[in-house]
Amino acid sequence: MVDEERPGAQRWVPDTTAVSALAEAAASCHGCELYRDATQVVFSAGPQESPLMLVGEQPGDQEDQRGRPFVGPAGRLLAEALTAAAIDTKTVYLTNAVKHFRFERRGKARIHKTPDVGNITACLPWLEAELQAVRPAVVVCLGATAGRAVLGRPVRIGAERGALMPGPERLAPAQVLLTTHPSALLRLRDPADREPAFGQLVADLAVARDAAKPA
Ligand code: URA
Numbered sequence: 001m002v003d004e005e006r007p008g009a010q011r012w013v014p015d016t017t018a019v020s021a022l023a024e025a026a027a028s029c030h031g032c033e034l035y036r037d038a039t040q041v042v043f044s045a046g047p048q049e050s051p052l053m054l055v056g057e058q059p060g061d062q063e064d065q066r067g068r069p070f071v072g073p074a075g076r077l078l079a080e081a082l083t084a085a086a087i088d089t090k091t092v093y094l095t096n097a098v099k100h101f102r103f104e105r106r107g108k109a110r111i112h113k114t115p116d117v118g119n120i121t122a123c124l125p126w127l128e129a130e131l132q133a134v135r136p137a138v139v140v141c142l143g144a145t146a147g148r149a150v151l152g153r154p155v156r157i158g159a160e161r162g163a164l165m166p167g168p169e170r171l172a173p174a175q176v177l178l179t180t181h182p183s184a185l186l187r188l189r190d191p192a193d194r195e196p197a198f199g200q201l202v203a204d205l206a207v208a209r210d211a212a213k214p215a
């Protein structure tokens with residue numbers, strides 16, 4: 001049954017392997033309800049030729065306003081972690097599982113709301129098209145939403161993080177690695193927890209970096 005609110009993005013996805021054309025077409029996507037309240041679509045950043053693709057959850061408040069992924073606080077932390085892992089931030093392809101900001105209004109504030117499975121499923125045709133266009137050697141899933149989108153099943157980051165796994169057959173020979181989302185680090189209450197959590201994120205990114213290097 002097709003959910004009228006969430007017909008899915010497929011009909012808006014052009015038959016192309018040019019990321020620029022995908023990004024342009026995504027601006028008119030009505031594949032789920034999220035386009036209505038968001039400011040604009042947030043597609044990807046970074047070179048299409050990258051062997052390393054990082055998938056986040058969805059744009060946040062600042063990304064929604066600026067139209068670019070990972071330009072807010074989580075993005076700054078991610079950039080720090082990439083640099084610490086000796087990865088040049090300009091060389092990675094960065095995208096999100098869901099391309100519009102989902103939020104709740106509280107007064108003037110817009111509070112991030114985790115996309116549900118229906119949003120992930122509706123938006124998946126964009127991510128699939130990007131995966132086929134970029135054909136990365138390694139896909140790093142930042143958090144459970146990205147993991148679910150890429151692997152097509154619920155994931156447990158704590159139990160599954162940090163190990164290279166074979167990607168789904170349609171992405172072969174790509175490998176997939178799960179790690180924490182940088183926003184999870186920002187939410188840690190105790191500053192003493194942040195340093196080890198950051199270290200773990202950096203270590204996971206380093207595993208992906210080595211695997212993405214041409215042999
Ligand atoms: N968090 C994400 O998952 N993606 C962004 O682009 C920004 C914050």
Ligand code: SF4
Pocket residue numbers: 008009026029030031032033034035041098099100119122123124126
């Ligand atoms: Fe389309 Fe994805 Fe935006 Fe929903 S979130 S409208 S499926 S681009």
